[in-house]
Amino acid sequence: MQLPSRSLSFLIRFLVFITGVAMLFSCGPANPTGDDTPIPPVTPSVTPEAPPTMNYLIPKPQFVQPEPGGFSLTAASGIHVQSGNEEIAAIGRYLAEKLKPATGFDLAVLPAGGAPGTGNIYITTEGGDPALGEEGYTLAVTPDLIALVAYMPAGLFRGIQTLRQLLPAPIEQSTVQPGPWVVPAGVIRDQPRFSWRGAMLDVARHFFGVADVKAFLDEMAYYKLNRFHLHLSDDQGWRIEIKSWPNLTAVGGATSVGGDPGGFYTQEQYAEIVAYAQSRYITVIPEIEMPGHTNAALASYAELNCDDVARPPHTELEVGFSTLCVEKDITYQFVDDVIREVAAITPGPYLHIGGDEVQTLGAEEYNAFVQKAQSTVNKYGKRMIGWDEIGRIDLLPLTIVQYWNGPLAVEAAHKGAKMIMSPASRAYLDQKYNPSTELGLYWAGYVEVQESYSWDPATQLDGVSEGQILGVEAPLWTETIRTRAEIEYMVFPRLIGIAEIGWSNAAGREWSEYRIRLAEHGPRLAAWNLNYYRSPQVPWK
Numbered sequence: 004m005q006l007p008s009r010s011l012s013f014l015i016r017f018l019v020f021i022t023g024v025a026m027l028f029s030c031g032p033a034n035p036t037g038d039d040t041p042i043p044p045v046t047p048s049v050t051p052e053a054p055p056t057m058n059y060l061i062p063k064p065q066f067v068q069p070e071p072g073g074f075s076l077t078a079a080s081g082i083h084v085q086s087g088n089e090e091i092a093a094i095g096r097y098l099a100e101k102l103k104p105a106t107g108f109d110l111a112v113l114p115a116g117g118a119p120g121t122g123n124i125y126i127t128t129e130g131g132d133p134a135l136g137e138e139g140y141t142l143a144v145t146p147d148l149i150a151l152v153a154y155m156p157a158g159l160f161r162g163i164q165t166l167r168q169l170l171p172a173p174i175e176q177s178t179v180q181p182g183p184w185v186v187p188a189g190v191i192r193d194q195p196r197f198s199w200r201g202a203m204l205d206v207a208r209h210f211f212g213v214a215d216v217k218a219f220l221d222e223m224a225y226y227k228l229n230r231f232h233l234h235l236s237d238d239q240g241w242r243i244e245i246k247s248w249p250n251l252t253a254v255g256g257a258t259s260v261g262g263d264p265g266g267f268y269t270q271e272q273y274a275e276i277v278a279y280a281q282s283r284y285i286t287v288i289p290e291i292e293m294p295g296h297t298n299a300a301l302a303s304y305a306e307l308n309c310d311d312v313a314r315p316p317h318t319e320l321e322v323g324f325s326t327l328c329v330e331k332d333i334t335y336q337f338v339d340d341v342i343r344e345v346a347a348i349t350p351g352p353y354l355h356i357g358g359d360e361v362q363t364l365g366a367e368e369y370n371a372f373v374q375k376a377q378s379t380v381n382k383y384g385k386r387m388i389g390w391d392e393i394g395r396i397d398l399l400p401l402t403i404v405q406y407w408n409g410p411l412a413v414e415a416a417h418k419g420a421k422m423i424m425s426p427a428s429r430a431y432l433d434q435k436y437n438p439s440t441e442l443g444l445y446w447a448g449y450v451e452v453q454e455s456y457s458w459d460p461a462t463q464l465d466g467v468s469e470g471q472i473l474g475v476e477a478p479l480w481t482e483t484i485r486t487r488a489e490i491e492y493m494v495f496p497r498l499i500g501i502a503e504i505g506w507s508n509a510a511g512r513e514w515s516e517y518r519i520r521l522a523e524h525g526p527r528l529a530a531w532n533l534n535y536y537r538s539p540q541v542p543w544k
């Protein structure tokens with residue numbers, strides 16, 4: 004049976020805005036059309052009990068209205084996607100792919116001519132409320148139908164993560180599980196607090212290949228993160244092919260911290276990462292450090308040094324000693340070439356130039372250099388981002404400052420710059436959890452799961468208000484991190500809390516409640532074989 008889509012959007016508005024909906028459902032089967040059209044009975048006639056998953060969503064949605072009963076997903080359920088829209092069809096296929104391993108169901112993805120009949124999933128932007136913005140969605144689950152409606156496809160993708168979390172935890176297993184696969188009934192209306200919800204991976208100190216990055220992106224997507232910052236160059240390694248300066252990877256790409264093996268992405272591999280991220284509605288932000296943190300470049304090309312002598316490779320942890328030669332024209336040719344090539348393979352609007360920890364330049368030299376880099380980034384059509392230290396220069400109106408540790412970012416905020424909040428003492432994923440954590444550093448203090456969750460971006464810094472803050476980002480620096488399992492240990496579960504800080508309202512966000520919800524995610528992380536840190540602060544399942 005086909006329901007006209009106008010009736011569906013009526014249903015959703017009805018569910019969201021009218022009170023007393025619970026009664027409607029508790030008095031017998033609901034008729035989703037709101038008219039008198041008969042609907043076939045639900046099979047099986049006794050719905051297995053719905054799991055309490057609505058209470059365990061992370062990030063916590065803005066509005067949740069539970070209803071009695073649930074929707075049973077069966078092998079006969081279809082995923083009906085708005086017809087004539089390939090982007091939404093791809094989102095439907097993504098959902099089918101995520102549900103297949105544990106259910107064993109090969110769910111059909113079908114073009115919908117309006118809302119489908121009983122037992123199906125419907126995914127559409129038709130009737131989507133513009134007030135939901137780019138990433139908001141409404142998920143209405145009745146015993147008959149799952150209707151996911153958003154204003155934009157990104158909202159549908161975020162809503163699918165909610166749907167995955169509403170299913171019982173075994174849905175994340177990679178082999179067929181017994182089920183049943185019941186989604187609790189109710190209405191969720193949700194949208195993010197901040198537009199910037201990010202994670203950073205340092206592939207310069209240790210290199211991680213495309214497969215590791217894709218796994219990281221999948222984990223980010225599950226928690227509705229939308230910015231992936233790739234730290235592509237540093238003293239110890241250069242990780243992105245630059246066709247006009249091939250030694251950057253031939254020489255600079257060969258090293259890592261501690262003499263470990265190097266590596267780099269070809270431009271094609273980088274494009275593969277960008278496309279994979281895009282398919283998960285994640286924007287990639289490439290970072291090329293300058294003028295400091297550049298020993299790998301200085302080792303690759305003698306002419307980038309003021310004394311024309313190539314530097315030896317640097318595989319120790321020490322920072323702050325290196326700088327491009329800011330007096331030479333060739334340096335600005337280098338900066339132009341690198342930014343041009345990286346901008347050309349980066350569809351997102353941002354390019355990060357680092358700019359931190361330069362101990363070997365005077366303030367004037369530093370300022371003049373960063374000012375020029377800013378013009379170059381702009382010339383190639385991107386918005387520049389830099390760490391705290393760029394707060395010293397005259398910033399263009401669209402330039403963004405990433406706060407990590409110092410007062411200079413606050414200075415930038417006073418000049419009107421927008422900010423990304425990555426306070427080291429809260430958001431740094433490379434800081435040890437406690438004194439017995441073997442991996443990681445501890446210069447910003449130990450960051451247990453509670454510390455990384457219990458803060459608010461809008462009140463973290465005196466004199467910086469919510470309106471200036473784009474959002475949050477958690478960086479993983481990899482001086483001590485060599486393997487995917489080690490990444491997982493430092494990132495999880497802390498990144499999950501950062502994702503909630505970025506998405507959910509500050510009001511009502513409480514560690515004592517969050518830790519219970521987080522515990523429920525343990526079996527999901529375990530189903531992915533994720534090597535997460537079993538913090539004693541969390542009552543893990």
Ligand code: TNX
Binds near residue numbers: 431
């Ligand atoms: C500081 S954060 C750095 C990085 C290090 C990190 C280690 C920032 C802008 N600079 O170069 O990897 O500390 O925690």
